[in-house]
Amino acid sequence: MDDAVTNSPVPSVRSCRTGAWLVGARGSVATTAVLGAAAVRAGLAGPVGLVSELPSLAPAALPSLEDVVLGGHDVVVTGYRKRAEVLAAQGVVPRDLVVALGAELDAADADVVVPAAEPDQRRRVAALAAAMRDFHGRHDLDRLVVVDVSSTQPPLDTDDAELVTDLASPEAVRAAWDAGRSPLPASAEAVWAAYEAGAAVVAFTPSPGVGVPAVAELGRRAGVPWAGADGKTGETLLKSVLAPMFVQRALHVDSWSSFNILGGGDGQALADPVAARSKTATKAAALEAIVGRPVPGPLHIDYVADLGDWKTAMNHVGFTGFLGTRMQLQFTWQGCDSALAAPLVLDLVRLLAACADAGRSGAVPELGFFFKDPVGSHEHALAEQWHALLGLVDELAGRRP
Amino acid sequence: MDDAVTNSPVPSVRSCRTGAWLVGARGSVATTAVLGAAAVRAGLAGPVGLVSELPSLAPAALPSLEDVVLGGHDVVVTGYRKRAEVLAAQGVVPRDLVVALGAELDAADADVVVPAAEPDQRRRVAALAAAMRDFHGRHDLDRLVVVDVSSTQPPLDTDDAELVTDLASPEAVRAAWDAGRSPLPASAEAVWAAYEAGAAVVAFTPSPGVGVPAVAELGRRAGVPWAGADGKTGETLLKSVLAPMFVQRALHVDSWSSFNILGGGDGQALADPVAARSKTATKAAALEAIVGRPVPGPLHIDYVADLGDWKTAMNHVGFTGFLGTRMQLQFTWQGCDSALAAPLVLDLVRLLAACADAGRSGAVPELGFFFKDPVGSHEHALAEQWHALLGLVDELAGRRP
Amino acid sequence: MDDAVTNSPVPSVRSCRTGAWLVGARGSVATTAVLGAAAVRAGLAGPVGLVSELPSLAPAALPSLEDVVLGGHDVVVTGYRKRAEVLAAQGVVPRDLVVALGAELDAADADVVVPAAEPDQRRRVAALAAAMRDFHGRHDLDRLVVVDVSSTQPPLDTDDAELVTDLASPEAVRAAWDAGRSPLPASAEAVWAAYEAGAAVVAFTPSPGVGVPAVAELGRRAGVPWAGADGKTGETLLKSVLAPMFVQRALHVDSWSSFNILGGGDGQALADPVAARSKTATKAAALEAIVGRPVPGPLHIDYVADLGDWKTAMNHVGFTGFLGTRMQLQFTWQGCDSALAAPLVLDLVRLLAACADAGRSGAVPELGFFFKDPVGSHEHALAEQWHALLGLVDELAGRRP
């Protein structure tokens, strides 16, 4: 493999001033992304964790991190410096960086909007789209990519017939608005606003958004690309390499028990069983898709406050080999959620900006590599997703028409 | 992935009576292979564990297990039924199978040769080649594949200048014999004999054999294919999917600590630090090749008698992500060595027979999927090896000239 | 420690023909106990797993296993030989023992009663007491100990005021019967019958029984001893040694996450969240009692069919040391439930018979060593429970009046 992480420079020649609009701009992932982008720009951090800096992706000539401007919106008002200090205290980011880049963090606060309270969904969405356009104009951007890194929200209630009808098309949504209803789930409002503002969209959470029929149709009409859903940073990442191994070796997976504990804001959100349903659904998808059938075994996500941003996954796999011999694999993944997710956010902004630049619109299945539940693709095996990503790199490099 | 293990029949149409000559024919792996092949033939065992029965390999039209005859040689004289009963007591194979297939096991004893004591290496090798030819003739075989599943032996002493000279070519070996020396390492004698007998060779252990220059040259002259080395059944199998994951995600592997405990004959052999050197060398190769640099961390193999054939690997990986955040992955693999290795032996016999049938000679790098230290290839990532294997299937299917 | 497991004989001089009446006599634990007792008597199994055979317990002069007769009742009719063969196939017990002791297993079937269907609780209980008395008489027993090893049942509904009133005293129970109600929970019927028959009782499950006020009062009036509740064989056993370690070292346990997966009958029963409530309550008790406060962290018990009788507990402990440094302990316990529980059942029968013989009545807190939720004691630390057990041994040895 020629992709060992090195410090060798990667040419990034696509001249494309790119805006990244973070939905949930004050969260841990967003804060780490803002700090990290500043650190890389200042030469204080290397490319570790950034897929977009791997030699294999160099031919895509992605927009440089120098050319990426971060902004977004959040209901939280605490500034980046304060948020970053909290993360440093938890060991998520180095305190030295927070100290060295305090001015950059303070400056970044200027690009975070706190939406005004507005009961009318249509006006709320319009205000958001206006804020995005304003950000676009103020920074003289070539492209804007909206990334949802806000708290996970529950899946759509598909038993609600009126809701399903209201979300069938952009026209139906507007008709529902006319009738005084607010059909869009909260997580879809920013996506709708993004498409109204001509922005590409990354669904980094499992919340309903890019997959809602009306929203997807709006995106198609806007001619922008999108990618999702739900960043693959831990347990599912491991499943996406381990499950193919069992399949290719003809070993029968009898059960796969998945226990996740985490603290932090994400943990708190997932402690709500209704919100967690989106997450457990995307987490289960990979295994079933790779093994080709549902695999028995519990999947729990539990909030354990003292773990903070440290997500620990303990998995137990029971499998059968030749002549019925039963064997086991266990693993424990102790990952820092923000440290794993933040660079992928930057990767996706760069990649989706390049896709938009190259005229791609609609779901970009080749970005499934980054997601638990890839839109536009049924491929969950990481190695196959990696090859698809390299194919996209070839396309962006103009090597494939 | 469309390779979920199913019970659907796979067409095996290559009519090719194939002999499998097992070096170390009384060992656990060989005994499990003999029992397992009989069980599959009798319809008492399914395809689980057999890569060659996966739908993806069907186009290769491999010789059917019905057409595979197992024999070999060993210094041990205990019969298969007795050996299988011991394995059943350890939970390695089901006792029901041993009872049901007692007659088949007894019959298989007839094809195991105990070599006569013979101090002269040239004569020892010649006697072995004669035994192989006899087996070939007696069973009216189309092909013979010799598989080394004997105890691991130490690597060549490359500081021994005379030895290196003696092993430089077939002629040098013969000249050494003329001079009364025995240059071939014990593990290479059977390979030499195999090539003399026109057989293909699978090096399922890390012992020196197919890679010895004189031996490789003899193989080339014989026009037969070979594959190796050292079956990949546990810790290294996991490394070959986990290490690419770290690389493709741009995560920096700081250390990888590998602790292996196992009992049984293999464990006893590896308790000898000199013999273990072959094994630790092949085990280390994968990680370094995939990560692109040596990775710090101990690699121990320890003999723990009570584990029997159950090989337990405990690994600890320290890695760094974005902005220097340090994280950990641990895994424990509790595998049954024979249950994992035996079906691969049958897979390799079928695949190498098909390769021979298709006119392939020399090292077959596309079989690297099965090995810790693939001959003729520097690729260690399992997913890439799987694609190479599928390419070989295409070739065998006549879809690629 | 002078209690290393040895094969040295332990004097058992208390002449006391003891009956063991197993509630759930056909379950895995009961079957393993019946097979195991026969194996020890026949000299085919050693004392491993039997606490009552440790040198430290010799002074108690417990009734010999030779003098223990096993019987009981169950709705299941499958014979012991068949049940034992199933356990052997799962690796829970050695098949050789099942073959060698087939006659003994068949003979044991004669002492298992299948209760006739009887809708009236009073008559059901009376019939059970009669069956116990019959067993007592038929085998000319000195003592009878009833052991509940049946499926776990849900805790009492303490919100049901009428039920609480009905269970307040033996008289209240009888009045409820007169009024046509069936106040006793199913798990308490056998305990009631036991006390009616003058038998001692071991509550090896967390089901409501010995702790129900009316039942406890009946036991006190019967003057018999009892012990419970819920055999401590795995995760809680570990907690009862690890938690004191943290406390004695002044380390602060921040969270303790407990994940249990198991198959088998017990697993199926616990897959019912209502029944599982009894179990999770007893499991949580130990940790809180030892640490002195509730410890955050999830506690899951999940049914994973392929594990069979193999109970796997994966625990993650987050703890804080000096100056706030955060650390972790993880463990995985892979135990065979029946192999762990069955010898404790035999231990408890012998110990409780000796207690009865020595005139003890009421709860025996010194037997807390064996239980997750010791009746009559708030001590959960295993080492302290061990000392209490040794104190009981002293008492039984007549060394303490």
Place this chain on the structure above:
Amino acid sequence: MDDAVTNSPVPSVRSCRTGAWLVGARGSVATTAVLGAAAVRAGLAGPVGLVSELPSLAPAALPSLEDVVLGGHDVVVTGYRKRAEVLAAQGVVPRDLVVALGAELDAADADVVVPAAEPDQRRRVAALAAAMRDFHGRHDLDRLVVVDVSSTQPPLDTDDAELVTDLASPEAVRAAWDAGRSPLPASAEAVWAAYEAGAAVVAFTPSPGVGVPAVAELGRRAGVPWAGADGKTGETLLKSVLAPMFVQRALHVDSWSSFNILGGGDGQALADPVAARSKTATKAAALEAIVGRPVPGPLHIDYVADLGDWKTAMNHVGFTGFLGTRMQLQFTWQGCDSALAAPLVLDLVRLLAACADAGRSGAVPELGFFFKDPVGSHEHALAEQWHALLGLVDELAGRRP
């Protein structure tokens, strides 16, 4: 258990100005102890990790941490503030404490002596004793306790007959000095000096010292108490609670495989196989003593640089239960060496000072609770050691004459 860690104040009334002389005063453990003592005194850190602050130890009326003065010697000259900053960067201690207590750290440097190069052992020892007396006098101490927290050194070469003779008595040591030899191992020099200076000694490492015959005799003549050897902070701590559990439950431990990885200075010292021999010897002692026989299984200690002060122990225990059923326990301990060891150093200084105050001399076996290889005791089970410690508390409280 009434020893839950709380913040309730513990009375410490023994008026006893106590000096702690740290051998290896600049190491991680010593630095953490100096910082931690200052933090507790300043009310910036609580009692977590300090056994001496548990309610159970209050009756001993140990000297208050207010009354403990830390000093010592080391060849390293880097000041405490700098050392503490490095530890903070590794997450071993909180940076806030280092900042807040910078002045106290700088002040502590005044009490650290860098010994002058001196080839003559007698003079080297005399200079050390003089430095200790000077420290004693300067701070007007009532008691001095010398604690060895320096790098682990190899065990004595008992095959060296002259050395054994030289170390047989204080007189023999002095005769050897007269003859120009330097018989004391480096680690024993400070112990000798301590006894010369009338100080008590804590052997926190496994290096030869308090156990050397001549040294022990000198200590007896000095009438001071000592304790050791080798602080029990991780793997062995766990063994000392888990092994008794197996024994008391009559479970047969078949194998115990112990894999330790650590970075830092301690890791580097132990990467030297000769020095490591002291450590592996003390580590093996506990298990054999508790189980009552040698337990098979490897014991490795490997240096893995990126782990820093984080000591990770991965253990695999194979054990047999009733009827021969084989089961497994695995655990992973991820501890911070300094955070675990430093408070024990402070505990031992307070306890040993109180022992001296109470007139104890010679080895104090009741302090075995803190050590891997307790001097003067064969008890390794933590719970028994805890009871012995409580007995010592009773004695110090004047409740036992």
